[in-house]
Amino acid sequence: MERLSTGNDRLDTILDGGLPINSITLVVGAPGTGKTLLAEQCVFANASAERPGLYLSTVSEPLDKLLRYGQSLRFFDVEQVGRSVLYDELGSALDDSGLPGAMDRIDTLIKEHHPGLVVIDSFKALQAFATDAADFRRFLHQLAGRLTAVAVSSLWLGEYAATDAIGAPEFAVADSVIDLATKYTGE
16 A cells, blocks of 8 residues: 655654555644644645645634744745645635535635645534534535545544544544544653
């Protein structure tokens, strides 16, 4: 199976070379566990002019904050931003038209840029824009179908608890799940 590097050598070793290519990976964990950091590493490690990385914020992390903080990290290459690493937001579309607006915006960006990797941060925040559970499941089904049809890898980030895996439908749609945690050792 072809693999997509996470941008982190140690994690790629654990994952036998990286993430399955053209799949949906749900990256979960409490705030501050490194979900956004891992996603940005993955985007910068894999983005090219032909197959850019598309990083979409929803209604949790403002784009300015992502860019400002990202510039302090070694892997963040300012020269790639706007060329092979593209940042955009779904918050406006969600506020104006809910999940259908977000889907339209995602469709437009995929058709325009032909990305190799799409990140949605925070994916869990999208559920608040569903009219009911069935509406959210329809959205998941449509989004997964579109991403599969265009053969794009995707990372969906969210602050999920271990118990969410039982009832949250995005866990059933994802091809793999990475659960990040912070463990304090020593003093």
